[in-house]
Amino acid sequence: MAANGDVPAHIAQQRQLYHAALQKQNAGGNNGYPSPPPGSSGYPQQQQQQFQQQQYYQQQQPSAGYGGVQGAGVGQGYDNYGGQMDAQQLQYYQQQQQQQQQYQQYQQQQQQQPPQQQQYQQSPGAAPATVSIQPLSYSRHSASPPSQQQALPQQQQQLQPAAAQAQTQSRPSAAVGGEYPLLVAIDFGTTFSGVAYAFKSNGEVLEMTTWPHQANLYGKVPTVSAYSKENDRMHSWGYAAKAAMLTPNGRSLDLLQKFKLFLDNDLAPYLPPLPRTINPQTAISDYLRAVHEHAIGEIIKNTSGAFSDTRQIQYCLTVPAMWTDNAKGVMRQTAIQAGLIQPSDPPHRLLLVSEPEAAAMYCEKKCEQFNLRHGDRFMICDAGGGTVDLIVFQVDYSSGTRRLVEVTRGSGASCGSGFLDENFSRLVNYKLQRYDLQPKAWAQIMEEFVFSHKPQFDGDDDSFISMPSSVGNIVDLDMRLEDGLLAISAQEMREQVFDPVVNQVLGLIDGQLQQAQQCSAIFLVGGFGSSPYLHKRVQQEFENRVPLIRYPPRPDLAVVRGAVYHGLTHQPIQARVARRWYGVDTTRPYKAGDPVEKKYLQDGKYRVRDGFSIFVRPGQSIAVDECISKKYITHKYPEPLSSPLFVYNGENTPEFVDSPGVQKLCDFTIPLPHMPGAPPGTPVIFTLRMYFGTTELKAEAVFESGEVISTLCRF
Numbered sequence: 121m122a123a124n125g126d127v128p129a130h131i132a133q134q135r136q137l138y139h140a141a142l143q144k145q146n147a148g149g150n151n152g153y154p155s156p157p158p159g160s161s162g163y164p165q166q167q168q169q170q171f172q173q174q175q176y177y178q179q180q181q182p183s184a185g186y187g188g189v190q191g192a193g194v195g196q197g198y199d200n201y202g203g204q205m206d207a208q209q210l211q212y213y214q215q216q217q218q219q220q221q222q223y224q225q226y227q228q229q230q231q232q233q234p235p236q237q238q239q240y241q242q243s244p245g246a247a248p249a250t251v252s253i254q255p256l257s258y259s260r261h262s263a264s265p266p267s268q269q270q271a272l273p274q275q276q277q278q279l280q281p282a283a284a285q286a287q288t289q290s291r292p293s294a295a296v297g298g299e300y301p302l303l304v305a306i307d308f309g310t311t312f313s314g315v316a317y318a319f320k321s322n323g324e325v326l327e328m329t330t331w332p333h334q335a336n337l338y339g340k341v342p343t344v345s346a347y348s349k350e351n352d353r354m355h356s357w358g359y360a361a362k363a364a365m366l367t368p369n370g371r372s373l374d375l376l377q378k379f380k381l382f383l384d385n386d387l388a389p390y391l392p393p394l395p396r397t398i399n400p401q402t403a404i405s406d407y408l409r410a411v412h413e414h415a416i417g418e419i420i421k422n423t424s425g426a427f428s429d430t431r432q433i434q435y436c437l438t439v440p441a442m443w444t445d446n447a448k449g450v451m452r453q454t455a456i457q458a459g460l461i462q463p464s465d466p467p468h469r470l471l472l473v474s475e476p477e478a479a480a481m482y483c484e485k486k487c488e489q490f491n492l493r494h495g496d497r498f499m500i501c502d503a504g505g506g507t508v509d510l511i512v513f514q515v516d517y518s519s520g521t522r523r524l525v526e527v528t529r530g531s532g533a534s535c536g537s538g539f540l541d542e543n544f545s546r547l548v549n550y551k552l553q554r555y556d557l558q559p560k561a562w563a564q565i566m567e568e569f570v571f572s573h574k575p576q577f578d579g580d581d582d583s584f585i586s587m588p589s590s591v592g593n594i595v596d597l598d599m600r601l602e603d604g605l606l607a608i609s610a611q612e613m614r615e616q617v618f619d620p621v622v623n624q625v626l627g628l629i630d631g632q633l634q635q636a637q638q639c640s641a642i643f644l645v646g647g648f649g650s651s652p653y654l655h656k657r658v659q660q661e662f663e664n665r666v667p668l669i670r671y672p673p674r675p676d677l678a679v680v681r682g683a684v685y686h687g688l689t690h691q692p693i694q695a696r697v698a699r700r701w702y703g704v705d706t707t708r709p710y711k712a713g714d715p716v717e718k719k720y721l722q723d724g725k726y727r728v729r730d731g732f733s734i735f736v737r738p739g740q741s742i743a744v745d746e747c748i749s750k751k752y753i754t755h756k757y758p759e760p761l762s763s764p765l766f767v768y769n770g771e772n773t774p775e776f777v778d779s780p781g782v783q784k785l786c787d788f789t790i791p792l793p794h795m796p797g798a799p800p801g802t803p804v805i806f807t808l809r810m811y812f813g814t815t816e817l818k819a820e821a822v823f824e825s826g827e828v829i830s831t832l833c834r835f
Contacts, residue, residue: 126271129643139446143156146407150771154443157588160632171198179656179716184785214571231696234505241429242697248306249679260359276725283694285397294318300320300432300433300434300469301319301320301321301432302317302318302319302320302419302427302432302433303317303318303319303320303414303434303435303436303684303687304316304433304435304436304503305317305435305436305438305473305478305680305681305684305686305687305689306408306411306412306415306435306436306437306438306460306680306683307438307475307478307679307680307683308343308380308404308407308408308437308438309343309380309382309504309505309506309647310343310378310380310504310505310506310507310536310538311342311343311377311378311504311506311537311538311647312340312341312342312343312505312647312676313340313341313342313343313407313411314327314328314339314341314677314679314680315327315328315411315415315680316328316338316339316677316680316681316683316684317415317419317684318684318688320688321733322399322703323688325681325684325685327339327677327680327681328414328415328418329413330418331358331359331414332356332358332359332360332703333358333359333360333363334358334359335359337675339676339677339680340647340677341359341411342358342359342361342362343358343377343378343379343380343407343505344357344358344361344362344375344376344377345357345361345375345376345379345403345406345407345410346360346361346364346365346373346374346375346376347373347374347376347395347398348372348373349372349373349374349395350372352395352396352397352398352767354406354407354410355373355697357406357407357410357411358410358411361375362375362563363816364558365370365559365563366388366563368719370559371451373629374395375399375562376393376394376395376403378505378506378538379394379400379403379404380404380406380506381452381506381534382394382400382403383400383404383443383447383451384440384443384447384506384507384534385440385444385446385447386534387534388400400565401453401454401457404451404454404458405454405457406457408454408455408458408460408693409459412458412459412460416430416433429474429813433471434468434469434471434687435455435460435461435470435471436467436470436471436472436473436478436683436684436686436687437451437455437460437470437471437472437473437476437683438472438473438474438475438478438679438680438683439451439472439473439474439479439507440474440475440507440509440532441474441475441476441502441511441530441531441532442507442509442530442532444785445767445785445786445816445817446785446786448472448815448816449786449816451472451788452816453472456468464638466798467816471686471687471815472815472816473683473686473687473810473815474509474530474815475502475504475507475646475679476500476502476509476510476511476530477511477524477682477686477692477693477815478678478679478680478682478683478685478686479500479502479643479645479646479678479679479682480498480511480513480524480682480693481524481682481683481685481686481689481692482645482672482678482679482681482685483498483500483643483645483672483678483681483682484515484522484524484685484692485682486672490641490668490670492515492640492641493515494515494516494517494518495514495515495516496514496515496640496641497512497513497514497515497527497636497638497639497640498512498513498515498639498640498641498642498643499511499512499629499632499636499639499641499642499643499666500512500513500631500643500645501625501628501629501642501643501644501645501649501658502627502645502646502678502679503535503536503537503644503645503646503647503649503651503654504536504537504646504647504648504649504679505536505538505647505648506534506536506538507532507533507535507536507644508532508533508534508535508536508624508625508628508646508648509530509531509532510524510527510530510531510628510631510632511526511528511530511531511632512527512632512635512636512639513525513526513527514526517695519694523692523693523694524692524693524694525693525694525695525741526693526696526697526741527635527636527696527697527741528635528636528697529635529698529699530534530697530699531628531631531632532628533624533628535621535625535628536621536646536648537574537621537647537648537651539621540574540617540618540621540648541566541569541570541574543616543617543618543620543621544566544569544574544617545562546616547564547608547612547617548585548606548608549615550600551599551608552591552599552605552606555591555594555642557588557590557591558590560588561588561590561591563586565587565588568585568586569585571772573585574651575647575651576652577613577618577651577652577653578652578656578813579610579613579614579618579652579653579656579657580610580654581610582607582608582609582610582613583607583608583610583613584605584606584607584608585606585607585608586604586605587601587604587605587606604631614653618653618654622653622654623658625654625658626657626658626661629642629658629661629662630661630662633662633665633666639665639666640666640667640668641666641667641668641669641671642658642662642666642668642669643670643671643672644658644669644670644671644675645672645675645676645679646674646675646676646678646679649671649674649675649676649678650671650675650676655669655671690694693744694743694744695741695742695743695744695746695813696741696742696744696812696813697739697740697741697742698736698737698738698739698740698741698742698812699738700738700767700768700769701732701734701736701737701738701767701768701769701770701773701774701811702733702734702735702736702765702766702767702810703733703734703735703736703766703768703774703777704733704750704763704764704765704766704808705730705731705732705733705764705766705767705777706731706733706752707727707728707729707731708727708728708731708733709725709726709727709728710725710727712727714728715728715776718730718776730776730777730778731775731776731777732766732768732774732775732776732777732779732782733750734773734774734810734820735748735750735810735812736748736810738769738771742812742813743813744811744813744814745813746811746813747809747810747811747820748809748810748811748812749807749808749809749810749822750807750808751805751806751807751808752805752806752807752808753803753805753806754792754803754804754806755801755802755803755804756798756801756804757792757795757798757800757801757802757803757804758792758794758795758798759792760789760790760791760792761788761789761790761792761821762787762788762789763787763788763790763808763819764784764785764786764787764788765784765785765787765788765810765817765819766782766784766785767782767783767784767785767805768781768782768783769781786817786834787834788819788831788834789831789834790819790820790821790829790830790831791829792804792823793823793825793827793829804823804826805823806821806822806823806824807820807821807822808820808821809821818830818831819831
């Protein structure tokens with residue numbers, strides 16, 4: 121039945137829900153979103169001044185770009201201006217802090233103001249300093265009481281690639297964004313991508329099913345782009361790009377596929393280079409921009425133009441769990457480049473969600489169907505076109521609300537269904553190498569395999585591939601080619617096409633089961649996850665260890681729909697498991713066996729530079745609102761702190777930040793608070809808190825005045 125004339129009932133309902141959400145939001149005045157731009161009458165004068173200060177600070181930061189990070193390591197050069205923090209010195213510094221009572225009172229007055237009106241002061245021209253810090257203490261605790269976990273200033277600035285931005289705030293929040301009435305999720309996949317969305321007023325999840333040049337309604341679009349060879353500009357994308365390559369104009373185009381894999385550092389060196397001036401980030405941002413513009417156009421059309429303000433959208437963008445923190449950072453900047461959000465938007469306007477977590481949220485919605493209870497553990501095997509990600513979760517009802525907790529270190533590999541395509545292409549090329557097949561003929565053969573034979577193959581039946589007209593009349597009994605069909609036996613298909621990839625997936629599943637020890641269910645999701653042959657092999661291999669092995673309804677859409685559920689739910693994942701070592705550069709007392717070149721004398725005692733001060737160990741479970749904190753001192757006031765974070769993937773404890781295998785991940789640039797009357801070099805004691813339980817790393821410095829300054833990673 122239609123409503124409102126010729127408009128379908130479900131579309132009319134969307135319009136009503138949208139208008140209701142908008143009216144409710146606008147009732148809050150400037151506290152709602154969108155807010156008037158800075159400088160307009162909608163902002164108090166004090167907020168306008170704050171915005172100008174933020175812009176000034178951004179202009180003063182050094183530009184690092186994507187290729188490098190400025191600022192030396194924490195602890196380097198400490199002997200030039202530092203001192204050992206023994207009990208006597210600590211007492212001295214504490215006395216010095218007490219003498220700044222006037223400053224303390226000033227800060228207390230500032231903290232009584234709303235969070236958006238608190239702001240540090242930055243000396244003109246100041247750049248992030250080479251910071252020397254020495255740990256005083258270490259602690260691990262929850263970030264804040266529940267009453268404080270909800271609030272995040274709307275004016276919080278996004279970290280830009282050229283420089284870190286920071287501002288005073290009470291505490292990072294794991295789930296915010298109530299000011300945006302619409303949530304849009306984008307599952308950017310290696311071979312196919314999808315979009316789903318929901319108005320927060322009702323939470324009904326709808327997926328995008330119409331795409332340009334699409335023959336049939338389907339919730340995914342090919343992750344391919346066609347670029348002009350003449351100017352390296354994107355000509356078309358998705359189904360349209362594939363169609364363009366089959367036209368006479370196709371000779372002037374390059375078809376880009378699987379460019380998402382370039383963000384896998386282990387695989388990127390082995391991938392064929394992209395054409396000419398096109399780099400992976402450009403290819404990804406161009407594609408995301410096109411998908412985003414099409415999706416917004418469809419949403420506007422479905423609401424008959426009632427929804428038109430993209431500033432009212434919060435986004436969820438899925439990323440593989442196996443990606444490094446650096447790759448996630450690049451993906452965020454790529455989303456900015458694609459126009460999903462602006463650099464000045466709050467970080468929570470774009471949520472990065474790991475693909476297996478999104479799939480877990482989707483399967484969690486089916487818990488009643490699969491009878492998962494408190495304490496039960498289930499594995500998500502997200503097998504897509506390029507990557508396979510696996511994590512084991514545990515259902516937790518202890519808080520009175522159903523939540524999920526990671527119980528294993530997630531694992532993954534680039535062994536998705538796209539590698540089946542490559543194996544099949546090699547097999548057919550071997551069989552037909554004596555025949556001159558044109559690109560159109562190859563495209564037809566591969567299209568039939570991808571959309572017909574690959575998703576239906578169960579390992580038992582032979583496959584018959586339709587041949588293009590150019591070889592349709594050829595009879596080659598040795599190759600089993602006759603009547604326009606190429607016969608491939610089930611054994612050939614198993615051994616040469618499927619098993620080399622499927623066996624890798626089975627190895628990943630076994631590794632997760634060894635970590636988890638007990639697992640009640642395995643859910644296969646993603647396009648490859650819906651493969652009957654993969655399901656059969658998993659069933660044969662693990663049915664004696666896992667009682668339930670299933671793929672949920674519509675497994676190919678589990679990630680994109682689950683990403684929407686993730687964005688609609690406050691802290692759906694309660695805890696995550698660290699995959700590697702994280703630490704900062706520091707100095708420590710010298711011990712026998714330390715490198716002599718790092719040894720130096722300070723206050724009559726020997727110390728060593730470049731020590732790896734551990735924040736997180738691999739396998740450590742960390743709650744999403746839990747911070748790891750250490751107390752430090754710096755002697756470089758008023759210069760901003762530039763604290764690099766180091767990572768290590770090995771098993772043994774790293775000793776130094778320049779030990780083999782240790783890599784610098786990113787910088788946290790944090791400005792010091794303004795201290796009236798304090799001369800340069802005044803020692804400042806602060807606690808560095810880092811949050812490793814969130815999808816993206818966060819850090820904040822807590823000063824003895826009580827002021828908290830937060831920042832994100834700068835890669």
